Amino acid sequence: MAVQAKKAPSEPKHPLDDLIRTDRMPHIWCPGCGIGTVFSSCLHAMLASGIDLDKTVMVSGIGCSGRGAGYAKVDSFHTTHGRAIPFATGMKVANPDLHMIVFSGDGDLFAIGGNHFIHAARRNIDMTVICINNFNYGMTGGQVAATTPSLARTTTTPLGNPDSPFNLPLLAYASGATYVARWTMLHTREVTDSIQTCLTRKGFSFVEVLAPCPVNYGRRNKERPLDTLKMYQDKTIIKNGANPAELGVDFKKRVVLGTFVDVERPTFTETYDKLYHKE
Amino acid sequence: MSNPAVLTGEHYMTGDEACAEGGLAAGCQFFGGYPITPATEIAEHMSSRLPQAGGTYIQMEDEIAAMASILGASWAGKKSMTSTSGPGFSLMMENIGLGICTETPCVVVNVQRAGPSTGLPTLGAQGDMMQARWGSHGHYEIIAFAPMSPQEMFYHTIEAFNLSEKYRLPVLIMSDEIIGHMSEKVIIPDAKKIKTFERVKPKGRKDRFKPYETTAYGVAPMPAAGDGYRVHITGLTHDDRGYPAMSPEAQEIMMTRLIGKIQNNLDDIIRTEQYLMDDADICIVSYGASARTAYAAVEDARRDGIKVGLLRLITVWPFPDALVQELSRRVKAFVTVEMNMGQIHREVERCACGRAQAVLVGHAGGAIIPPEKVYAALKELTLKKKK
Amino acid sequence: MDFWRVPLDAEEVIVSRGIVHFVEDRCKGCGYCIQFCPKKILQTSTRFNKKSYHPPEVTKPEECVNCHFCEIICPELAIYSVEAPGSEPGEAQQPDDAGDTCCPPVK
Numbered sequence: 001m002a003v004q005a006k007k008a009p010s011e012p013k014h015p016l017d018d019l020i021r022t023d024r025m026p027h028i029w030c031p032g033c034g035i036g037t038v039f040s041s042c043l044h045a046m047l048a049s050g051i052d053l054d055k056t057v058m059v060s061g062i063g064c065s066g067r068g069a070g071y072a073k074v075d076s077f078h079t080t081h082g083r084a085i086p087f088a089t090g091m092k093v094a095n096p097d098l099h100m101i102v103f104s105g106d107g108d109l110f111a112i113g114g115n116h117f118i119h120a121a122r123r124n125i126d127m128t129v130i131c132i133n134n135f136n137y138g139m140t141g142g143q144v145a146a147t148t149p150s151l152a153r154t155t156t157t158p159l160g161n162p163d164s165p166f167n168l169p170l171l172a173y174a175s176g177a178t179y180v181a182r183w184t185m186l187h188t189r190e191v192t193d194s195i196q197t198c199l200t201r202k203g204f205s206f207v208e209v210l211a212p213c214p215v216n217y218g219r220r221n222k223e224r225p226l227d228t229l230k231m232y233q234d235k236t237i238i239k240n241g242a243n244p245a246e247l248g249v250d251f252k253k254r255v256v257l258g259t260f261v262d263v264e265r266p267t268f269t270e271t272y273d274k275l276y277h278k279e
Numbered sequence: 280m281s282n283p284a285v286l287t288g289e290h291y292m293t294g295d296e297a298c299a300e301g302g303l304a305a306g307c308q309f310f311g312g313y314p315i316t317p318a319t320e321i322a323e324h325m326s327s328r329l330p331q332a333g334g335t336y337i338q339m340e341d342e343i344a345a346m347a348s349i350l351g352a353s354w355a356g357k358k359s360m361t362s363t364s365g366p367g368f369s370l371m372m373e374n375i376g377l378g379i380c381t382e383t384p385c386v387v388v389n390v391q392r393a394g395p396s397t398g399l400p401t402l403g404a405q406g407d408m409m410q411a412r413w414g415s416h417g418h419y420e421i422i423a424f425a426p427m428s429p430q431e432m433f434y435h436t437i438e439a440f441n442l443s444e445k446y447r448l449p450v451l452i453m454s455d456e457i458i459g460h461m462s463e464k465v466i467i468p469d470a471k472k473i474k475t476f477e478r479v480k481p482k483g484r485k486d487r488f489k490p491y492e493t494t495a496y497g498v499a500p501m502p503a504a505g506d507g508y509r510v511h512i513t514g515l516t517h518d519d520r521g522y523p524a525m526s527p528e529a530q531e532i533m534m535t536r537l538i539g540k541i542q543n544n545l546d547d548i549i550r551t552e553q554y555l556m557d558d559a560d561i562c563i564v565s566y567g568a569s570a571r572t573a574y575a576a577v578e579d580a581r582r583d584g585i586k587v588g589l590l591r592l593i594t595v596w597p598f599p600d601a602l603v604q605e606l607s608r609r610v611k612a613f614v615t616v617e618m619n620m621g622q623i624h625r626e627v628e629r630c631a632c633g634r635a636q637a638v639l640v641g642h643a644g645g646a647i648i649p650p651e652k653v654y655a656a657l658k659e660l661t662l663k664k665k666k
Numbered sequence: 667m668d669f670w671r672v673p674l675d676a677e678e679v680i681v682s683r684g685i686v687h688f689v690e691d692r693c694k695g696c697g698y699c700i701q702f703c704p705k706k707i708l709q710t711s712t713r714f715n716k717k718s719y720h721p722p723e724v725t726k727p728e729e730c731v732n733c734h735f736c737e738i739i740c741p742e743l744a745i746y747s748v749e750a751p752g753s754e755p756g757e758a759q760q761p762d763d764a765g766d767t768c769c770p771p772v773k
Contacts, residue, residue, distance in 0.1 A: 014687075014689050014743050014744075014746050015737070015746055016743055017743075020743065021511070021522075024522060025689075025692055025742075025743070026691065026692040026694070026717065026742060026744075027742070029741060029742075030694070031694035031695055031696045031719070032694075032696040032697075032698070032741070033741055034741065035741065036740070036741025036742055036743070037698075037738070037739055037740070037741045039741075040738060040740065040741070040743055041738065044738065054505065054506075054507040054509070055505045057504045057505070059351075069511070069513075070511055070513060070522070070523065073509055074509055075504040075505065075508070075509055075510055076509075076510075076511045076512070077351075077354065077504075077511075077512050077513075078511070078512070078513035078514060078515065078523075079347065079350075079377060079514060080347070080373055080374055080376075080377050080514060083343060083344070083347040083374060083377075086311075086339060086340075086343070086344035086345075086347035086348045086351070087347040087348065087350055087351040088351060089337070089339070089344075089347075089348050089351065090309065090311055090337075090347065090348030090349055090350065090351030090352040090353075090355070090359070091351035091352060091354060091355045091504060092351075092355075093309065093335050093337050093348070093352065094308065094309045094335065094351070094352035094355035094356070094357040094359070095355040095356065095357070095503075095504070095505060097505065098355065098504060098505050115340055115341065115344075116340065116344055116347075119339075119340040119344070185741075186702075186739070188735075188738040188739055189738070192738070225696060225697075225698075226697065226698075226701055229698070229701070229702075268337070272330075272335060272337075276330035276335075276336075277330055277333075
């Protein structure tokens with residue numbers, strides 16, 4: 001066979017193998033977990049974007065999504081719960097040449113980390129924030145989160161969630177994020193393209209990716225993993241440029257996906273340098 | 280200005296300003312700040328001086344973010360610091376723990392005020408000393424300075440950076456509102472005379488580098504993000520590759536390293552000053568603003584023939600166990616002078632181990648202790664002895 | 667592929683062909699690749715991997731069009747496709763069974 005070199009049957013090389021810590025595989029995510037797919041899409045985007053991967057840093061918080069940083073073969077930092085964004089802010093401001101990717105979950109970024117998210121967006125710190133939204137706190141067993149749909153069952157809302165969830169693209173837009181998109185992990189190519197755009201543009205870029213959590217969220221809400229993916233296929237519609245106020249997640253109706261915000265605004269470093277580092 | 284970071288000359292400045300200048304002289308390039316009385320002036324001074332020295336000041340949204348940001352900046356290769364007071368110090372604790380576990384150099388200044396809670400924002404105290412030692416969860420070692428003047432605020436900040444970069448951990452400066460807000464003469468020497476320590480960077484093959492493989496004195500070289508070493512750094516218990524390692528054995532190995540690098544280098548880290556201790560029967564133990572009281576009390580007592588000396592703690596943590604144990608065999612009593620209800624007093628008592636009496640001259644906080652109070656305690660001790 | 671109307675350039679277009687490879691021990695049996703393969707050429711095998719999951723196997727290797735969807739949907743990074751060696755336009759592909767043990771045809 002001319003094209004493919006003969007490899008030992010036990011160790012073929014996956015195209016992303018140079019960018020993952022293969023000595024730590026298989027990773028800890030459950031069978032059917034959407035995080036792995038988003039992680040894969042993110043790595044594809046990193047390769048396709050052409051950015052210098054030696055100068056790319058992945059920062060995460062605590063949670064299942066937070067474990068992603070541990071598998072990426074770039075400088076990666078697994079920080080405290082909710083504090084990935086200020087850590088990344090300090091790193092970026094100290095060395096603006098670095099490409100910062102914050103890869104974390106909905107609980108980490110929007111509950112405990114909510115304040116840090118809105119301020120980094122307000123400041124337009126040049127970083128890419130990828131939120132894998134699986135509607136609960138997966139790592140700790142499936143508790144209710146700020147993004148859990150109304151009436152859903154979780155371990156801490158056994159009779160149904162009394163709260164309403166965040167509309168994350170609206171939150172990001174209102175805080176001043178300059179790029180806001182939402183996809184599901186099934187929309188792998190769109191996720192990859194979005195992340196690639198984020199990596200090559202300047203400013204605070206936010207991508208929300210809906211993902212199944214079969215063992216915790218799915219199991220308690222009568223969703224087998226393929227049921228969730230079917231929902232992603234049937235109940236979503238792509239509307240680029242939709243009004244962020246109309247992007248609430250309700251799978252009983254329709255969930256809107258797409259790129260909603262893509263604007264230019266001076267970043268923190270650009271403005272700071274103009275004011276304070278005029279040489 | 281030849282070196283904009285070093286304001287060489289004679290100045291009349293507050294402790295807070297001197298602290299900021301010390302940070303600049305040490306090579307600080309990043310300050311993640313948040314305002315809080317009585318430390319606000321450090322942030323304000325830094326916000327204008329740091330960019331002049333080529334660095335960046337950013338005001339974060341809270342102290343938790345401030346502490347996280349200085350850890351990030353440190354991993355970007357820059358010397359970083361922040362400042363706060365009691366309530367902010369409490370908020371920073373979790374991330375101080377992250378700094379300790381990931382071995383991240385940085386400096387945290389706590390200009391103490393009376394607590395607990397909102398307390399007395401504009402009045403000094405020394406009530407956070409035990410929190411400095413144990414405030415974060417888990418068991419760990421910490422280094423903490425206690426400057427007693429604006430001049431010392433300048434020098435201790437430089438020393439704090441040096442120890443922080445050498446031993447790779449957050450180092451604390453436990454100042455207080457009295458020192459922070461007082462104005463005194465501060466002499467800033469020529470830049471050439473200021474000794475700074477630059478963190479050890481790795482050499483050799485980048486793909487074989489292990490971020491926690493230690494060198495002779497127990498500390499691993501530290502790459503910066505973007506240098507191409509592609510390290511993974513986590514707050515989870517980790518092995519020498521930096522990968523999470525979930526076992527008691529791995530915990531033992533990591534803790535031995537974290538605690539050992541301080542415990543095995545106490546001679547290099549602990550700084551104390553003794554005054555008139557050679558023939559002393561009573562040893563006053565003090566630090567920070569209270570040491571000013573203590574010096575005055577020693578002078579007063581000696582004038583009346585009381586054989587008292589002073590052990591001043593320049594670094595309060597690690598506590599000089601061995602020295603206090605040795606002194607406890609020579610003196611009859613220790614008098615700890617501090618603006619709290621007995622935090623370092625307990626340490627003294629522990630090390631004295633019954634060999635010498637341990638007395639506290641303290642209060643709930645809010646004002647410097649008048650030397651008369653210390654003198655009264657010394658007098659009472661000498662009367663007791665005569666009985 | 668069955669066409670309702672045959673495109674005018676059907677003879678010239680080269681349909682890409684792929685060969686599916688597995689990193690078997692990473693597979694956790696989620697079934698996404700099997701469900702979403704557009705050519706429906708994957709199925710669960712009966713063999714076990716190191717973690718006791720049933721990895722997938724290729725049923726009709728000659729039908730793989732190298733769309734990479736299994737590769738990009740797999741959460742475990744356990745499956746990928748590579749381009750098969752070139753072919754003449756319009757010809758059916760012969761299965762490549764010359765010692766490539768990575769995707770053995772189903773017996």
